[in-house]
Amino acid sequence: MFQDRYSLAFKLYPYMRSADQEAGIPVRHPVVIVGGGPIGLASALDLGRQGIPVVLLDDHEGIGMGSRAICFAKRSLEIADRYGCGDPIVQKGVVWNLGKVFHDNRQIYEFNLLPEDGHKYPAFINLQQPYFERFLFEQIVEEQAKGAPIQIRGKNRVDAVETFDDHVALEVMTPEGPYRLEADWLIASDGASSPVRSMMGLDFEGRVFRDSFLIADIRMTNGTFPTERWFWFEPWFKSGASTLLHKQPDDVWRVDFQIGWDIDRKEEMKEENIRRRLDAMLGEGVDYEIVWSSIYTFQCRRMQKFRHGRVLFAGDSAHQVSPFGARGANSGMQDVDNLGWKLGMVLRGEAPEALMDSYDEERRFGADENIRNSTRSTDFITPKSKISHMFRNAVLDLAERYEFARPIVNSGRLSVPCTYDGLSLNGEDALPGAPARTRPGSACPDAPLGNGFLLCRMGGGGFSLLTIDAEAPDAILEAGVTVTRLALSASDDPSGALAARYLGDAPSGVYLVRPDQHVVARWDHYDDTALRAALRRACGKEA
Amino acid sequence: MSGLITTPNLEQPDEFYACLLAVHEERSEEESQALNARLILTLANHVGAQAILEEALQVAKMA
Numbered sequence A: 001m002f003q004d005r006y007s008l009a010f011k012l013y014p015y016m017r018s019a020d021q022e023a024g025i026p027v028r029h030p031v032v033i034v035g036g037g038p039i040g041l042a043s044a045l046d047l048g049r050q051g052i053p054v055v056l057l058d059d060h061e062g063i064g065m066g067s068r069a070i071c072f073a074k075r076s077l078e079i080a081d082r083y084g085c086g087d088p089i090v091q092k093g094v095v096w097n098l099g100k101v102f103h104d105n106r107q108i109y110e111f112n113l114l115p116e117d118g119h120k121y122p123a124f125i126n127l128q129q130p131y132f133e134r135f136l137f138e139q140i141v142e143e144q145a146k147g148a149p150i151q152i153r154g155k156n157r158v159d160a161v162e163t164f165d166d167h168v169a170l171e172v173m174t175p176e177g178p179y180r181l182e183a184d185w186l187i188a189s190d191g192a193s194s195p196v197r198s199m200m201g202l203d204f205e206g207r208v209f210r211d212s213f214l215i216a217d218i219r220m221t222n223g224t225f226p227t228e229r230w231f232w233f234e235p236w237f238k239s240g241a242s243t244l245l246h247k248q249p250d251d252v253w254r255v256d257f258q259i260g261w262d263i264d265r266k267e268e269m270k271e272e273n274i275r276r277r278l279d280a281m282l283g284e285g286v287d288y289e290i291v292w293s294s295i296y297t298f299q300c301r302r303m304q305k306f307r308h309g310r311v312l313f314a315g316d317s318a319h320q321v322s323p324f325g326a327r328g329a330n331s332g333m334q335d336v337d338n339l340g341w342k343l344g345m346v347l348r349g350e351a352p353e354a355l356m357d358s359y360d361e362e363r364r365f366g367a368d369e370n371i372r373n374s375t376r377s378t379d380f381i382t383p384k385s386k387i388s389h390m391f392r393n394a395v396l397d398l399a400e401r402y403e404f405a406r407p408i409v410n411s412g413r414l415s416v417p418c419t420y421d422g423l424s425l426n427g428e429d430a431l432p433g434a435p436a437r438t439r440p441g442s443a444c445p446d447a448p449l450g451n452g453f454l455l456c457r458m459g460g461g462g463f464s465l466l467t468i469d470a471e472a473p474d475a476i477l478e479a480g481v482t483v484t485r486l487a488l489s490a491s492d493d494p495s496g497a498l499a500a501r502y503l504g505d506a507p508s509g510v511y512l513v514r515p516d517q518h519v520v521a522r523w524d525h526y527d528d529t530a531l532r533a534a535l536r537r538a539c540g541k542e543a
Numbered sequence B: 001m002s003g004l005i006t007t008p009n010l011e012q013p014d015e016f017y018a019c020l021l022a023v024h025e026e027r028s029e030e031e032s033q034a035l036n037a038r039l040i041l042t043l044a045n046h047v048g049a050q051a052i053l054e055e056a057l058q059v060a061k062m063a
């Protein structure tokens, strides 16, 4: 039988019978995606825009209720921008820069994210996850209209997978019964409890945190809280061992109470009990409506490998982190960005299948970084021993009077893109004097260019050669792969940001940049042999 | 690079030790521990260098 596991915020792709259900022999597709959360939708968009036929199967007919992720980082916005939907996401989102940290009844300090100038996108926006997913979906519809071969099938639940050397066979359940399907490649973006992972008998090990958090999204139309992030350690109002208050669009506020491990979930979820905590915090007589509430616990864990033959795990199915630092959906978006161009090249025959191993290598590296960061935040927010509690409060006590202790306060380190230091696809760093932030492996930082921005001008889905005050051919073809030059001069950006970010003390620079806008290699001048070698390496053609 | 100083370096060893005891006088064990924690953090910030701090942690662990 077919039962929804959750209610929907937006019903977008009602069940429709597909021709594949009539087929005598299972139909083979180049790519099947399991799961239509943010990561599955983004994968479909990435591949579909490359003209690769994708079939996305989701066991529901749209986007689940409940905001879950609310903080989307610059990198996710830049990726969405390349997919064509960065602007509507930012227009709907709330931009914030100010944060306040409280201990008990005292404000211990406030901070400003002080975003660096000269980027198209802000450091962060707050937006309910269902909106983020809907913008991705709307972009899919737009791409479909332009001919992108993307199919989304609602109420199509994957019930069995069988893996082979060169394909994957699936059994899919629908309201009208089961059918079979085959895929050259399967992307498993079916969430933290990934049925695909279980069906394949794969591990998902990590650390459990013995604490629960009660989330309430509340609507306050006459609220006096500003657009800031407020975090309380051991708040005087006693509604939780820590509490977070954060603004979302539509006059909605996220309130997150840390309520301990041994709790009676059912009791705590009763509206009167949620209101008791909220009233203690907001004060009597504040009017609000509870839009959504939930209790969550979490683990920090990842799979040992994200690639298993023709099955690629992405998003929460591959790794799970604590919500502190907003690294769940944001890191999943980086998975997609990493996976998309590689799978595209493999399917077009431009790169060997082994290139997909670098997806595993790079994104496991990214997942470890995220797990490390979110574990540290969690250890600070929810100290688990007497001594760690003592050090935590010592930091807070000092931070109130002394600036030096403030960098130690950790209520979540906000997600930034991973730099793939020392990994297999990177080429050489032969640009003396250039800043570390643009070294091989790093994600290109944005910079202003006239009325536009650097990242929008780069690549167009392929490799680019960014030259700053350096000569080079306008296009290079190497073993079926084209590199397109973007010729710039430091003087194209009078603010100096381009030079500061890409040249430093160097008079000129040549960067080879991947389709996901990570730097492969950089030089002080164009060297044809070196460039071709770096390109082959970045395509997995050279060990 | 110079590492952690493990040879005598205090200007006034007896004076410092007396100050250290004095600050803990009349404090409960709990308060003393909290004070120690603040002291460690304050000194650590003054040192700054991660390598030296790690060496100091080793010294404290091994003694």
Ligand SMILES: Cc1cc2nc3c(=O)[nH]c(=O)nc-3n(C[C@H](O)[C@H](O)[C@H](O)COP(=O)(O)OP(=O)(O)OC[C@H]3O[C@@H](n4cnc5c(N)ncnc54)[C@H](O)[C@@H]3O)c2cc1C
Pocket (backbone or CB within 6 Å): A034, A035, A036, A037, A038, A039, A040, A057, A058, A059, A060, A068, A069, A070, A071, A072, A129, A156, A157, A158, A159, A189, A190, A191, A192, A194, A195, A196, A215, A296, A314, A315, A316, A317, A323, A325, A326, A327, A328, A329, A330, A331, A332
């Ligand atoms: C309280 C909370 C706060 C968070 N805050 C943030 C934040 O601020 N920033 C951030 O970046 N992240 C945050 N996250 C994490 C974020 O919500 C997740 O990382 C994100 O949803 C992962 O997306 P996904 O697409 O991998 O998986 P999911 O969103 O879980 O999607 C999986 C999809 O697969 C479908 N599916 C499952 N099984 C099958 C099957 N057998 N067949 C077909 N379809 C199937 C499901 O129905 C679902 O649609 C938060 C999470 C929580 C719980």
